[in-house]
Amino acid sequence: MLNLEGRRCVVIGGGSVAERKISGLLEAGAAVSVFSLGLTEHLRELVHAGKIEWAKRPMQDEDLDGAALVFAATDRQDINAQAAQAARARGIHANVADDGAGGDFIVPAVLRRGDLIVTASTSGAAPALAARVVNEMAVRYGPEYAEYVKVLETVRSIVKSEVEDSSERRKLLNAAVTEDALEEWRSASWLQDKGKLVERLRQRANYTRG
């Protein structure tokens, strides 16, 4: 859950694994610099569209200066290890595609629904299982959740401004996130009358407690 908006991230290698890491970085708003001898078709398009920077050469250690994160994703084990070492010498966290445990962090499988982010990891044991878990979550938490989260953000700011007692706020906000509550807030009128919304949340909270 790092905020990478506008942060420089360096990727070494331009194959299919680098491509996957880069698409995650772009979703996170990072400024991506790639050092690699070749590029996939899709990465070439991203270079042409000005979405990423590419230097068609091996990485030199100084290329890592100022990076927030480094991704070593070539098909050369020695090059990846060397890049991770250069990153570490600069205090930068490195991800190593062919040696999860040898890097500083690994990349989980990710589902994004607007501001809702669901991730799964198997700590390197079985990446395909991490992908399966997230695919199952995608069925459970459909595209409608992007809107739900936006609406809940408003509900939460109303409760924060209208309810002084922190333990009551907590109770109401927990009652606000049930499946049927989420459906209910979708109707715009609830967000227009703060008093009515808080009253409805109190009902829900008491009902939930049974």
Ligand SMILES: C[C@@]1(CC(=O)O)c2cc3[nH]c(cc4nc(cc5[nH]c(cc(n2)[C@H]1CCC(=O)O)[C@@](C)(CC(=O)O)[C@@H]5CCC(=O)O)C(CC(=O)O)=C4CCC(=O)O)c(CCC(=O)O)c3CC(=O)O
């Ligand atoms: C340690 C880690 C390091 C890192 O990359 O951060 C790592 C390492 C390696 N992956 C390998 C293989 C595969 N990786 C995938 C897929 C994903 N791999 C991802 C992450 C990670 N992979 C980190 C651990 C994450 C965790 O466990 O939680 C995902 C989740 C995220 C992402 O990459 O964006 C993404 C799913 C995204 C999605 O679809 O949602 C598939 C599936 C497929 O391609 O069909 C295969 C083939 C099947 C298999 O091998 O299991 C190999 C062996 C290469 C070889 O054969 O030599 C290594 C090296 C090794 O472990 O030796």
Ligand SMILES: NC(=O)C1=CN([C@@H]2O[C@H](COP(=O)(O)OP(=O)(O)OC[C@H]3O[C@@H](n4cnc5c(N)ncnc54)[C@H](O)[C@@H]3O)[C@@H](O)[C@H]2O)C=CC1
């Ligand atoms: N972490 C993961 O999710 C996965 C990791 N892997 C591992 O990642 C490695 C890379 O996989 P792919 O992207 O499929 O390989 P690939 O062969 O498609 O791409 C390798 C890239 O590295 C570049 N490269 C080679 N030597 C270089 C150098 N000295 N400097 C800069 N760039 C250089 C090439 O130009 C190419 O763009 C595999 O060898 C495998 O061990 C494989 C599958 C999944």
